Amino acid sequence: MAEVFGRRLSRAVALCLGALFLLAACGGGSNGNTGASSTDVTVWSAWGGAELKAFQDVLAPFHTKTGITVHLTTVRDANQLAINVDAGTSLPDIANGPTVDKVKDWVSKGVMKSVETALGSDFNAYISNTYPALTTPPAGKSDDLYIGIVAGKHYEMMVKTQVKGLFWYNKKVYTGPAPKTFDDLLAINPSQYGAQKLFCAGLESGSASGWPASDQIDNIIMRQNDATFYTNWIEGKVKFTDPQIKLGYQTYLKEVSSANVYGGPNTVLSTNFGKAGDPLFKTPAGCLFLEQATFIPSFFTQDFPALNLKAGTDYDFFAHPSVDSKYDGNVNGFYDNFVMYNDTPAARALMKYMATSDAQQIWANDGGTLAAIKSINYNDPVYKNAASVAASAKNLLVTAGDFMPSDMQAAFWKSLLNVTNNPGSLDSELKRLDQVQAAAYKTS
């Protein structure tokens, strides 16, 4: 009996195994490719949540108008495109541009199709409608890999943008004019407005602690130097011990010195970036200004629900004042772009559509961003104001750390925490950063 049972069991086992192998063989799915189509277009984006929803809102009228179906895939892994390019496998028709280091290579290989090709006769309108800082390389240059310009040709089509380094204030407390220069800003006497200190700051952000300080110092360095120096620094061609970078650190330290910052350095280092602005709305006010990007009002309203804070009436911001007037027009921000990777009629149609103000108005209406087109209307006074900052920009410069190798970025952030904690350690910190830099940019 036992033997019969055993034999049956082993037969059952064999059967199950066979079935499993069969299943496994069928498991390898197929990745559909639509080919050079005029009815379908494949798009990859890294967006999720509200940003994804906004993009879907933008795409909806395109489908009803043209009948072209957009196959949108969220691809979180920024490297996936590069993996496909290296492997020679199929690319989406439209996706975001690659990292800066790959732009030249991909253009020379013909992987990226130019915006001129995609837009055709609409190209000139695109250039004149879009913020100049997003489409123009620094004066005297024909390349700007950050915005996808190689040998004067455009490869990344800008659709959205943001500006950073804004000084937020409580309108009921600070009633003075926006200072023109950084020295004017430092000269403001907080007690004149009933506030304890000039600035608030909060650098704590878990394992990313220090990033708010990097935004602050970037906004200083890009206003003390020209755009090329700034990008050279990002690319590891300028040392941290360079006198200009040291000057940037010293200027930053004025923003977090015991004399100027609410609660002193310990408070700055212990406070989460989202809570940094709370003292703006306390009575008496802890500080007059908080330097942060356009996302920060959501934290104000979240922390003070009872005050029912409104943009434009309760709080507002002014742009980062000029540090060295020679470099006015360098503005910190970022941008979202699309690149056409397969030149198909449907892809061209979608690129043309996304460059229209109709499409970008939807992005603006959904909130949380500036469009790339200058003439868009914003309901939110914050973005109305931010649009004028973007319009004033000659060069929209990225946040440095985000474009450095990751261990350079981590060391950069950490150095900002350390010098905030102990300004006397500046020289040794900068030396250490040089050491990290020498190792981090080695391509191996």
Place this chain on the structure above:
Amino acid sequence: MDRIITAVIAIIGVPLVLLGYIYAGEWVIERLPARVQVWIRPYFWALPAIGFATVFMVYPLLRTVVLSFRNGADTQWIGWDNYVYFFTFPDTLTSLRNSLLWLVFYTLFAVGLGLIIAILLDRVRYEQIAKIAIFLPVPISAVAASIIWKFMFDYQPPGTVQTGTLNALLGSFGAQPVAWLVNSTTNNAALIFVGIWSITGFCMVIISASLKSISTEVLEAARIDGANEFEIIRLIVTPLLWPTITVVGTTMIINALKTFDIVFVLTSGAYDTDVIATQMFRQLANAHYGRAAAVGVVLFVAIVPLLVVNIRRFQQQEEQR
């Protein structure tokens, strides 16, 4: 869909394959001559375990050693560069120093307090309740414990309401608040304290169990011979507990060297609080696989002697039984 199929294969398929291996193998072995059967059967049954250990333990170990001599992209041999980096770079040296601090103070206090508490509680009536109180932090996950302590260490500007328990306490004595986790004279101590808080109960329970096994006759004989309580603890209890203390101690040393979660949650290694394991994580996160492997190898080499001691102790205890 692909993933579901893979999961099904993994969950059902692997045990089925093993079952198939046993049935098919036994079917073959049964048909072999009796002497061969006796010789081959243990190997046959041990093979899957050895196979798994090789694939999941030995291979990764060897691969880590190999990786530690290669560059980040694993394309080139670079000799001792990763180790040179580890032992010369200021950041990693700080992490080595901190791991040493952890090793000494965490082990000393966890085992020492565990021992003292176990001995003291052995002599009181409310032993059970006190033990539960001290053991309570042990089952809390290190991440949750760290977040609890993040609130305890919280810092607000001087002159405002202190929301952190410790600073509120300082304030009630009229003292200025301390930025426990930022100030480099207090932060390492604060982190190690959290570690001790969460593990002392464990040491206490193990030592206490061993303490209970000391026969009361021995102690009574000593008392009759005129030994006072301190002499009993020093000359009788402690030597009898020694094997247990070594095992607990070595386990704590290994814990100290592996410390990651508390540091990662509370400071992420900022303000000179990095330890070896957070350093390894950082190298991994920044795609320096070679350097991370080198850190791993250093950590492994540091832990091996302790493992050997621990296993020897276990064996001795087994033999004594």
